[in-house]
Amino acid sequence: MSPVSAYTRRSGPSRPVPFSLQLVSHKKTRTAVAAAGIGFAILVMFVQLGFYGGVLNTALAVSGRFDADIVLISPRFAYLGATGTIPASRLYQAQTQPEVVETTPIYFRYANWRDPVNGANCRLFAIGFPIAAETDTSPLILPGVTEQFEALKPTSTVLLDRMTRDKCGPLDPEGWVEVRDQRAQVVGDFKLGVGFLADGAMLMSDDTFSRFFANHPLDSPHLGLVRLAPGSDVDEVAEALKQTLPKDVRVITQSELNDLQTRHWVENTAVGDIFGMGTLAGFLVGLVVLFQILSTDIRNHLPLYATLRAMGYSRRQLTRYVIEQAWIYALLGFGPALFLSLGAFPLIQDATNLPIYMTPSLVLGILALSLTMCSLSALISARRLQRADPAELF
Numbered sequence: 001m002s003p004v005s006a007y008t009r010r011s012g013p014s015r016p017v018p019f020s021l022q023l024v025s026h027k028k029t030r031t032a033v034a035a036a037g038i039g040f041a042i043l044v045m046f047v048q049l050g051f052y053g054g055v056l057n058t059a060l061a062v063s064g065r066f067d068a069d070i071v072l073i074s075p076r077f078a079y080l081g082a083t084g085t086i087p088a089s090r091l092y093q094a095q096t097q098p099e100v101v102e103t104t105p106i107y108f109r110y111a112n113w114r115d116p117v118n119g120a121n122c123r124l125f126a127i128g129f130p131i132a133a134e135t136d137t138s139p140l141i142l143p144g145v146t147e148q149f150e151a152l153k154p155t156s157t158v159l160l161d162r163m164t165r166d167k168c169g170p171l172d173p174e175g176w177v178e179v180r181d182q183r184a185q186v187v188g189d190f191k192l193g194v195g196f197l198a199d200g201a202m203l204m205s206d207d208t209f210s211r212f213f214a215n216h217p218l219d220s221p222h223l224g225l226v227r228l229a230p231g232s233d234v235d236e237v238a239e240a241l242k243q244t245l246p247k248d249v250r251v252i253t254q255s256e257l258n259d260l261q262t263r264h265w266v267e268n269t270a271v272g273d274i275f276g277m278g279t280l281a282g283f284l285v286g287l288v289v290l291f292q293i294l295s296t297d298i299r300n301h302l303p304l305y306a307t308l309r310a311m312g313y314s315r316r317q318l319t320r321y322v323i324e325q326a327w328i329y330a331l332l333g334f335g336p337a338l339f340l341s342l343g344a345f346p347l348i349q350d351a352t353n354l355p356i357y358m359t360p361s362l363v364l365g366i367l368a369l370s371l372t373m374c375s376l377s378a379l380i381s382a383r384r385l386q387r388a389d390p391a392e393l394f
Contacts, residue, residue: 031332034293038333041286042370046341048278049366050348050356055272057355058195059265062127063257065140065192068104068225069234070094070241071257072249079264080108081125081197083222086249091224094241099232104129104139105221107209110198114178115169122168122199126158126179128209139225140192145203148188152205156212160186163193163353164200180212193355196271200353224249279369286333286373290326294381298322305385319382326378330370338363 062080072094074084091103107128114121129139131149138145148159158179160170170177175186179202186202194201210216228237234253241251252260266272298305305318345358 030293030297031329034290034329035332035336037289037293038286038329038370038374039335039337040333041282041289041373042330042333042337042366043340044282044285045279045366045369046337046362047344047348048275048282049362050341050345050358051354052272052275052279053359053362054195054354054356055265055269055275056262057193057357058197059261060258061192061194061197061355062125062140062201063254063261065142066225066254066257067137067139067141067227068254069228069232070226070238071252071254072224072226072241072245073252073257074223075248075250077223077250077260079261079268081110083108085220085222086224088219088221088224090245090249091221091226093245094224094226096244097237097240099228099237100226101229102227104225104227105206105218106139106223106225107206107213107216107218108222109209109213109216111179111202111212112181113168113199113202114181115167115171116176116178117169117171118167120167120169122165124164124168124179125194125198125201126204126209126212127201128204128206131205140203142190142192144188145190148190151187152203152208155205155208156182156184157187157204157208158184159188159190159203161192161194161201162189163191163355164202165353168200182212184208184212193353195355196265283369283373286370287377290329290374290377291381293329294322294326294378295384297325298381298384302384315385318385319379322382322385323375323378326374326381327371330374334367334370338366 072086072090074086076082076084088105091105094100094103107126109126111124111126112121113124127140131152138149145159151157152159170186177184177186190203192201204212206218210218226241228234238251238253245251308318309315342358345356348354349356
């Protein structure tokens with residue numbers, strides 16, 4: 001039969017959780033300091049992974065909203081900010097496939113934006129596409145955009161992303177601004193949010209895009225969207241297009257485009273690395289803080305642990321007590337860190353217009369990281385239990 005804990009004073013099997021709680025609650029000031037240190041580390045991880053999530057949201061901000069099953073891109077495509085161009089004729093060729101319902105050319109460029117009222121200069125991401133018939137629908141799945149097509153038909157009119165930075169305006173009551181030193185009028189808005197990609201975004205017709213960008217030829221779109229009939233096998237149609245279209249275009253699926261975007265922002269830019277390293281720094285801070293606390297606690301309670309060893313407790317049981325103690329610290333720090341993060345994320349989003357959101361997967365991921373961090377710290381600290389020698393009691 002297992003030995004009886006002196007703290008529980010009960011017969012029968014030992015109950016390690018009450019013992020661990022007794023250790024934590026024995027000195028409340030020490031526990032509060034430990035929880036504060038762990039909570040700070042968890043808060044850092046929340047913020048850093050929140051920004052990292054903003055990087056992922058940036059990657060898919062535009063491509064994730066394409067109303068398409070297959071995308072035609074240039075062989076020189078890197079990401080949506082550096083696409084290269086494709087021949088528009090390839091879109092007509094793609095329509096020879098019986099499963100293809102519609103093809104749409106899309107035009108992308110960065111544009112200098114200036115509000116003449118306050119003189120603010122911004123860098124916006126411009127997206128152009130054809131607007132011809134009343135039945136046309138937006139190639140991007142954005143609520144309210146299709147209903148504003150009529151307002152976009154006049155040249156030099158644009159729709160402005162509501163997530164654009166406030167300083168960009170427009171402050172003019174009629175919405176007049178300058179795009180690449182040319183007058184433009186904001187005639188409506190939409191909600192997108194491009195994150196780290198630019199200060200904001202704007203939608204326009206292909207004619208307006210060509211006018212703003214030095215008569216960019218409309219037969220050279222930056223990519224082409226291909227929409228298939230419901231029930232079509234996307235991979236099968238994509239393979240057929242690869243066989244029939246010349247090598248001056250690449251045929252990829254929508255999910256493959258999203259993968260390219262994610263890979264670029266996470267692996268090919270410093271932004272993803274910065275927030276990844278920030279998360280690691282928070283993890284290491286929490287690891288070190290809890291190690292110091294647990295090590296000190298074990299050293300102060302060595303006679304107690306030696307007594308438990310003399311009563312028949314194994315070193316594995318004592319290590320389990322230390323791990324459970326660390327988990328209690330993790331949970332005590334996690335709650336306040338989550339509460340502060342829930343308040344901080346909206347403030348960060350309002351101040352920066354970055355797509356930073358608190359999601360269930362983020363909460364569960366941080367909880368798992370916190371428990372892992374505390375478990376590692378406990379295992380390292382538990383090495384001191386080797387000094388708990390019952391022979392030293394006598």
